[in-house]
Amino acid sequence: MAACKEWKLRKSVVLVGMMAAGKTAVGKALAARLGVPFLDSDAEIEKAANMTIAEIFERDGEDFFRRRETEVIDRLLGTHCGILSTGGGAFLAERNRRLMSEKGITVWLDADLDLLWSRVKGKNARPLLRTADPRGTLRRIYEARVPVYALADLRVRADRDYSIEDMTARVTEALLTRPDVLEKVT
Numbered sequence: 001m002a003a004c005k006e007w008k009l010r011k012s013v014v015l016v017g018m019m020a021a022g023k024t025a026v027g028k029a030l031a032a033r034l035g036v037p038f039l040d041s042d043a044e045i046e047k048a049a050n051m052t053i054a055e056i057f058e059r060d061g062e063d064f065f066r067r068r069e070t071e072v073i074d075r076l077l078g079t080h081c082g083i084l085s086t087g088g089g090a091f092l093a094e095r096n097r098r099l100m101s102e103k104g105i106t107v108w109l110d111a112d113l114d115l116l117w118s119r120v121k122g123k124n125a126r127p128l129l130r131t132a133d134p135r136g137t138l139r140r141i142y143e144a145r146v147p148v149y150a151l152a153d154l155r156v157r158a159d160r161d162y163s164i165e166d167m168t169a170r171v172t173e174a175l176l177t178r179p180d181v182l183e184k185v186t
Contacts (some may be wrong), residue, residue: 002036008183009036012077012104013175014084016091016152018142020119021109021128022167027085034182037082041090042070053087054127061077068098077103088141090147101153105181108152109122113142154178 013030015023024040030180031038042053045068049056056065070089076084077099084104090096091106100106111119115134120126154174158167175182 001013004168006073007049007176007186009034009081009181010183011181012081012084013181014073014077014100014104014172015171016084016086016100016106016110017088017109018111018116018145019086019088019128019151019183021111022115022158022164023085025110025164025169026109027083029164030171031083033168033172034083037080037086039076039080039082040085041073041076042085042087044076048072050154055128062080066093069093074103088145088147092145097148103152105154105175105178106152107154107156107174108149109147109171110149110155110168111156111158113139115158118143118160134140 003171015027022181027040028038030119034112045065046052049068051059053065056068066089069087070093073086073090073096086096091100098108117138120129120138121135124130128141129137137174154177156167156170162170172182175186
């Protein structure tokens with residue numbers, strides 16, 4: 001998708017939501033459409049630590065990881081105006097939510113449990129789902145996180161029939177409701 005010169009991004013867009021909601025895929029497409037950088041907080045953490053998130057958790061624990069995550073999100077939002085995809089747990093911390101809303105705008109990619117399950121079942125890429133009952137685990141995580149994701153500045157509902165381009169268009173439409181974020185250039 002070619003960069004579109006009909007819009008100007010005024011502040012960073014932070015995509016939040018569950019694992020497999022489409023934050024990375026939609027984020028990359030949105031960044032390409034708007035001609036701005038795409039950043040992934042988890043990828044930046046892994047690059048800085050020279051290890052995977054799972055390795056960081058194992059070696060240093062979740063508290064250590066969450067502190068680094070906040071530092072990376074703060075740095076990325078302070079130095080780039082673009083699209084930022086965050087890990088599923090990043091938005092749960094109040095300090096991260098405050099940072100994201102102060103320095104950007106948060107957009108919840110709201111995918112329902114059935115859609116998320118269809119995207120993750122049978123795959124081993126999600127460490128949190130390596131349990132005896134991965135669907136039950138996903139449901140528990142989903143039910144705990146949805147009320148927090150609902151605090152996002154904007155919400156874009158996902159549907160199994162939407163392509164990445166469809167979701168990108170819907171996120172763009174939501175952003176256009178906020179002239180402080182996305183300005184239509186004539």
